[in-house]
Amino acid sequence: MRNKKHNGYHLDEKQVVFLRQIKLIKEYKKVPPDYKGMVTMSINQKKIINDKHLNGLKQSLKKIDNKLVNLFNFPKLKKRKNKKIKRNTKSKFIKIRPFKEIYFKDDLLTKQENHKKYLKSGLWKRKRIFILKKRGCKCENCGYKPKQKFELHIHHRTYRKWGAEQQNHLKIMCKDCHNKLHDKYTVTELEDLFSAGKNPKV
Numbered sequence: 092m093r094n095k096k097h098n099g100y101h102l103d104e105k106q107v108v109f110l111r112q113i114k115l116i117k118e119y120k121k122v123p124p125d126y127k128g129m130v131t132m133s134i135n136q137k138k139i140i141n142d143k144h145l146n147g148l149k150q151s152l153k154k155i156d157n158k159l160v161n162l163f164n165f166p167k168l169k170k171r172k173n174k175k176i177k178r179n180t181k182s183k184f185i186k187i188r189p190f191k192e193i194y195f196k197d198d199l200l201t202k203q204e205n206h207k208k209y210l211k212s213g214l215w216k217r218k219r220i221f222i223l224k225k226r227g228c229k230c231e232n233c234g235y236k237p238k239q240k241f242e243l244h245i246h247h248r249t250y251r252k253w254g255a256e257q258q259n260h261l262k263i264m265c266k267d268c269h270n271k272l273h274d275k276y277t278v279t280e281l282e283d284l285f286s287a288g289k290n291p292k293v
Contacts, residue, residue, distance in 0.1 A: 100139040100165075109163060110134050112191055115255065118155040126151040189217035194254035209254060219245050222261055230265035232272075232293060237265065244269040249285045250278065268293050 102110075110133055113119060122130070129147040132140075139145045145165065152159040194214050196205045209215055222245060229236035230243065237243060246262045246269055247253070264272070271293045276284070284291050 099141060100145065102133060102137050102139065106163065107134055107137055111193065113152070113155065113159065115191060115193060116155060122151045122154045126154070189214055189221060190256075190258060192217075196254060206253075218256075218261070222258065222263060225258075226263055229263070230268055231263045232268040233265060235265045235268075242266060246272065249282055251282070 110130055114130065119127075126147050129144055130151050132144070133148055139148060148163075149160055149165065152163060192214050194209050194212060197208065200208065223240060223243065227236075228240050228243060242265065244264050244266060246264045247256065247260060248262055249256075249260050252260060272281075272291060275293065276291055281291060
């Protein structure tokens with residue numbers, strides 16, 4: 092909301108996260124450099140400094156998809172009659188998650204500590220559930236289908252986009268196949284096989 096001293100429009104945490112996610116979409120490349128700068132400024136300062144900045148941000152989202160303007164919930168669009176529309180469009184945006192979200196690593200933690208924290212996060216749990224529902228709850232290596240979902244592991248075929256991985260970076264495996272795979276190959280060897288488009292044999 093705009094304050095009386097005309098210090099701009101302050102953004103909440105959800106709006107800042109929304110803009111970070113927008114930068115990960117492929118269509119973001121279509122946005123002109125000047126507008127990209129306004130998006131970055133909005134994220135860094137957590138506010139929109141003036142009407143020109145506000146308009147530039149709107150134009151940035153329009154270049155990607157007109158619906159994103161309503162999803163962002165700009166100050167001037169906060170009207171009661173639009174509330175129902177915003178809820179509907181927002182639910183559509185949620186459907187393209189969780190693989191449009193990104194996990195931001197903590198620079199104060201080690202790789203191992205970050206990895207453990209990520210695997211306990213809600214984002215990773217959403218990705219796990221999404222993959223299991225989409226592909227079926229069975230090992231993609233041996234075909235084993237356990238009675239309980241928690242018996243299945245989600246294996247990273249590559250760690251190069253760890254925290255912002257895509258669906259093809261992940262593979263459903265049973266505990267035995269997963270353990271055998273990591274016993275047989277190092278992480279570097281698995282990365283090389285993935286880059287070559289080959290599936291490692293257990």
